[in-house]
Amino acid sequence: MKLDELALDALTELFNLGVGQAASAFSQIAGDTVQLTVPRVRIMTHGELSHYLGEGGTTAVSAVRQRYSGAINSEAVLMFPAERGLQLVQMMVGGELPLDQLAEMEQEALSEIGNILLNSVMASVADALQIQLDGSLPTVELSHVDSVLNGQHEAGGAVLMIDIQFEVAAREVKGLLAFLLDVASQDALEQLIARFVAGA
Amino acid sequence: MTLTDAPFTDAGVPMTEGAGSVPWPLVALVHLQAGILILDAAGKVVFVNEWFLKRCGMAADALVGHQLTEVFDRPATASFARRLALSQKTGFPAMLSHSLHAPPLPLYMPHLIGHAAAILSQSVHIIPMGKWTAQRHDQAYTLVQVTDVTPTVRRESLLRTRADEMELMARVDALTGIGNRRAFSESLDTEVRAAMRTGTPLGLLMMDIDYFKPYNDHYGHPAGDRCLREVATMLQRVVRRPRDRLARYGGEEFVVLLPGTPVDGVLEVGREVIEQMRKLRLPHLARQGGDIVTLSVGAASIVPKHIDEAGTLLRKADDALYEAKAAGRDRLCYAPTVKTDPSVV
Numbered sequence: 001m002k003l004d005e006l007a008l009d010a011l012t013e014l015f016n017l018g019v020g021q022a023a024s025a026f027s028q029i030a031g032d033t034v035q036l037t038v039p040r041v042r043i044m045t046h047g048e049l050s051h052y053l054g055e056g057g058t059t060a061v062s063a064v065r066q067r068y069s070g071a072i073n074s075e076a077v078l079m080f081p082a083e084r085g086l087q088l089v090q091m092m093v094g095g096e097l098p099l100d101q102l103a104e105m106e107q108e109a110l111s112e113i114g115n116i117l118l119n120s121v122m123a124s125v126a127d128a129l130q131i132q133l134d135g136s137l138p139t140v141e142l143s144h145v146d147s148v149l150n151g152q153h154e155a156g157g158a159v160l161m162i163d164i165q166f167e168v169a170a171r172e173v174k175g176l177l178a179f180l181l182d183v184a185s186q187d188a189l190e191q192l193i194a195r196f197v198a199g200a
Numbered sequence: 201m202t203l204t205d206a207p208f209t210d211a212g213v214p215m216t217e218g219a220g221s222v223p224w225p226l227v228a229l230v231h232l233q234a235g236i237l238i239l240d241a242a243g244k245v246v247f248v249n250e251w252f253l254k255r256c257g258m259a260a261d262a263l264v265g266h267q268l269t270e271v272f273d274r275p276a277t278a279s280f281a282r283r284l285a286l287s288q289k290t291g292f293p294a295m296l297s298h299s300l301h302a303p304p305l306p307l308y309m310p311h312l313i314g315h316a317a318a319i320l321s322q323s324v325h326i327i328p329m330g331k332w333t334a335q336r337h338d339q340a341y342t343l344v345q346v347t348d349v350t351p352t353v354r355r356e357s358l359l360r361t362r363a364d365e366m367e368l369m370a371r372v373d374a375l376t377g378i379g380n381r382r383a384f385s386e387s388l389d390t391e392v393r394a395a396m397r398t399g400t401p402l403g404l405l406m407m408d409i410d411y412f413k414p415y416n417d418h419y420g421h422p423a424g425d426r427c428l429r430e431v432a433t434m435l436q437r438v439v440r441r442p443r444d445r446l447a448r449y450g451g452e453e454f455v456v457l458l459p460g461t462p463v464d465g466v467l468e469v470g471r472e473v474i475e476q477m478r479k480l481r482l483p484h485l486a487r488q489g490g491d492i493v494t495l496s497v498g499a500a501s502i503v504p505k506h507i508d509e510a511g512t513l514l515r516k517a518d519d520a521l522y523e524a525k526a527a528g529r530d531r532l533c534y535a536p537t538v539k540t541d542p543s544v545v
Contacts, residue, residue, distance in 0.1 A: 028279065029300050092300055103356050105349070108323055109299035116294075123290040135292035137325060 003043055007193045011125075012041045015162060015177075018124030022117045026166075030092045035167040036117075038177075042161045049149060049159050057146040062086075062107075064114025064138045065148075068122055071131035072188050075180040076122065077148060078114040078164075084173045085110050091168040111138040117164075121177070129192040149178060156183050235307065235346030241288070241339040243267050252346065255320065256306055257313030272306045273314075280304035280324065287326045288342055296324040298349050305346060321350040373448040375425055376432035384447035384455055391445075391459045392510045395503065403458035403466035403501040406517040407435075407473060410494045410529040411487035412452040418486035427482060427493060428452065434480055438472050455517075463501045463534060470499045470532040478530075494530035496521060 003011065019036045026034035044052060062085030064078045080088060089109045115138045126133045141148055149159065160179040165172055181189065229236050230249050238247035245263045253260060256272065263271050269281065279301055287294040296304050298321050305322060312318035323346075330340030371383035379387070395402040409415070409431060416424040428448075435454060439446045445457040456473075458466055474495055482493040498521025502513050516535030524533040 025282075028282075089299060103359075104352055105297075105299050105356055108295075108297040108349075112295050112297040112300055119286075119290060119292040119294065123292065126290075133291070135290075137293045137295065137327070 003190065003193065006197055007190075008041055008043070010193060010197050011160070012038070014125050014128050015041055015121055017128075018121035019117070019164070021124065022120035025116050025120070026092065026113070030094070030168055032094075032169055034092075035165075037165045037167070038162055040162075044159050044161055046150075046157055046159075049161075050146075052161075053145055053149075057144065059145050061143065061145055061148060062110055063141045063143060063148045064111055064118070065141060066115065066118045066138050067136040068133045070126075070133040071129075071192070072133065072185045073182055074122075074185060076118045077178045077180070078117055078175060079145065079148060079178070080173060080175040082142065084175070087171075088113065088166055088173045088175075091166065091171050091173065107140050111140050114138045114140075117177070129196055131192065149180070157181055158186050234348075235305075235344075237263075237268070237344040237346075239268060239284075239342045239344065241341070243269065243284075245271065246341065252307070254310045255308060255313075255348075257308065257310075274306040276306070277302055277304045284326055284342070284344070287328050288340070291328050291330055291340075293325065293327045295326065296322075298323050298353060307346065307348075309350075320348045321353045323347040323349045373432075376429050376448055378432050378436065378454075379445060379447035381447065381449055384445060384449060384457065387445040387447075387457055388510050388514075389507075391443075391457055392504050392507055392513070394459065396505065396507070399503060400460045401462045401501045401503045402513060403461035403463070403469075403499070404513050404517045405456040405458070405466060405470050405473065406449070406498045406514075406521045407454045407456075407495050408497075408521060408525070409452040410496055410525075411484065414486040415484055415493065430480060430482060431477070431493075431495070434476050435473065438469065438476055458501075461501060463499070466499045466501045467532065467534055470497045470534070473497055474530065474532055489528065490530065496524040496529045497532045498522070498524055499532060499534035 016038055019038050023034050023036040026036070050057065060082040061079040062082050063080075066076050068074045068076060086106055089106045092109070092113065118138070119135060122133060122135065158181050160181065162177040163174065164177050165174050226247075229247070232249055233251055235252035235255065236247070236249040237245060237252060240246050245266055245268055248260060248263045253263075256263075258271070269275060280296060283294045283296060303319050303322050304324050307320045307322065308315060309318040309320065325343075325345040325347075327343040327345065328340065329343055371379060371386075373380040391402055394400075409427070412424070412427075415427060419427075431454065432446075432448065435446050435456065439456050441458075443459045447455050447457075449455045456469065458469060461469075474497060477495045478492065480493070483491060484493045485491055498517045498519065500513055500516035500520060502509060502516070504510070504513070520533040520535045524531050527533065
């Protein structure tokens with residue numbers, strides 16, 4: 001997948017817009033300012049992804065997954081190191097108790113956090129690129145990075161990777177956003193972004 | 201047949217019998233054991249199932265045909281309204297989880313409608329159905345699905361309380377109520393690390409009740425247990441600083457960990473312990489060299505440089521305790537030189 005600097009900048013900007021929407025939704029829930037920072041979008045092929053992850057691929061994660069279909073088909077995943085997912089929920093509700101397991105209700109809360117973030121980002125992209133997308137409800141997976149990202153990954157597919165950091169009241173949690181694209185969707189996205197950049 | 205008139209009679213009451221004219225999947229929705237609301241594009245209720253009606257304490261015609269925002273005495277929460285509006289705009293499904301929100305809708309246990317304490321813990325899914333309904337019908341409908349998670353929430357909170365209790369119990373000596381050996385080992389590890397970081401001394405007292413076996417043999421085990429409790433209570437009085445850790449180490453053996461305390465301070469606490477023990481004047485007629493219960497105490501204090509020195513500290517205090525026993529009991533000895541402290545002999 002070939003996206004030049006300009007196209008990547010544009011995509012990063014669209015993601016940032018969506019992330020900003022999500023941050024204000026989270027702030028309403030937390031009753032405190034939730035800051036979300038997104039440094040830059042990176043694009044990787046299947047092979048580059050495995051290399052990039054390296055030993056990190058075996059890290060246990062809590063992942064929230066949603067599927068989007070339409071002009072672009074994408075599996076969208078938000079993931080955190082397994083023990084940090086719960087901390088994120090506690091930051092949102094102001095809880096202090098450290099618990100070592102993701103109980104059912106926390107898992108549900110994590111689904112919602114993923115749902116808000118992924119929908120905001122995709123809505124911002126769909127809106128700017130003027131496309132129709134359908135979305136699924138979130139599912140939570142407790143697994144390893146490798147199986148979360150590679151499980152349904154088509155050979156030749158690409159991944160948009162975005163580091164993301166949540167900050168509430170001086171506590172922070174780092175996670176990863178990934179959008180898995182099949183070959184047809186890569187071409188579609190390239191053209192849509194090119195049109196968007198030309199129009200802007 | 202359109203969705204708007206499907207599952208209702210003319211009076212707006214959900215049809216549950218003789219549903220010959222109603223497509224059967226919609227009859228299933230009427231009976232579903234979860235709350236179902238269907239809203240039209242303008243936010244009016246077009247369908248509500250029995251589960252939902254029973255838990256909001258209202259009749260179907262009070263809801264159907266009305267704006268959802270206007271039907272309840274206690275309206276749906278602002279976060280529900282925002283999420284619904286956003287979901288209708290983007291077409292993406294959304295959810296409101298129990299943990300992150302107050303109960304979004306005024307739904308109660310069926311026999312306690314309107315009672316704040318009986319409001320259901322809810323997990324709500326908002327599913328825009330525009331893709332299907334806007335093509336085949338007049339407009340884009342939205343499905344709101346409510347799951348009662350009250351039992352799950354109650355179970356998890358119960359499990360958490362139990363886990364906390366057990367966590368606490370695992371560190372308490374059942375007989376005396378002070379810390380047990382496990383609690384002591386954990387504190388020792390923590391405090392050795394803290395002392396290493398800050399370069400401060402860590403003190404330890406090991407104490408043993410003199411002639412305890414003859415006491416048990418003479419007075420019986422229930423009396424022996426009472427004696428152990430009296431000693432523990434006395435030690436709790438003497439050991440007062442918040443970070444000091446008192447524990448029952450074994451049968452008739454007690455320990456006190458004294459963070460930030462050099463030898464002088466440890467000896468001072470040791471003398472006080474021996475003094476207070478004597479003052480209790482617990483009768484002990486089955487012993488040699490006296491007629492009351494007394495303690496032998498070994499003291500040590502080190503500035504640890506390595507985590508392994510936890511063992512060194514224990515050994516020094518234990519050596520000192522052995523020395524106190526060998527020198528005639530009812531006295532305090534301290535490491536490393538293992539000298540008897542003449543002031544309390």
